[in-house]
């Protein structure tokens with residue numbers, strides 16, 4: 001599959017491992033990793049007008065208004081690097097966003113190849129999110145365990161995303177169930193959905209994704 005252009009959506013609850021898998025897939029296959037969460041966090045950190053507008057939503061674990069996100073993604077998809085394939089991570093997150101994306105893509109000459117749905121049981125999601133940290137130096141995501149106090153990649157200090165605090169986690173899962181879960185049926189009906197078992201190690205999940213996208217790669 002190396003070098004093959006694919007336009008994908010990666011879907012799943014917060015903490016399902018979307019970001020980890022998307023980063024690795026994007027690196028291995030030269031696709032653009034388009035994470036709306038990362039774009040918003042960057043805008044907030046830089047204090048841009050968009051960042052100022054969205055900060056309170058992101059901190060509270062609420063969804064940013066659809067129109068802002070649709071504009072952000074629409075602009076990003078028009079940049080030439082997306083022509084080599086992309087992975088949309090964290091978008092769409094509402095049925096309205098999915099419909100708008102459907103309207104947008106043909107005009108940009110883009111065809112959606114597949115939607116990867118990373119399925120993880122709720123109890124595992126809560127457990128993973130409560131152990132999730134980000135390296136303050138290199139930005140690497142780290143699932144903490146006893147004895148880990150620094151980033152295994154660069155030794156930097158670990159910090160928790162403000163929206164990974166326990167109360168906000170519960171709230172974000174509720175937001176996901178209400179707004180984003182309906183997208184699973186929507187993409188299933190379009191025959192675009194690939195359901196991936198998201199339990200087990202990141203490595204195992206990655207292998208499942210690659211096999212699902214390209215069944216011929218099994219055993220390579």
Ligand code: AMP
Nearest residue numbers: 036037057058061062063064090091093
């Ligand atoms: P994530 O990193 O994908 O978990 O996103 C972090 C936060 O950014 C979410 O809790 C929302 O506040 C906001 N966000 C990211 N993507 C979207 C989207 N597609 N629609 C609305 N809000 C979003």
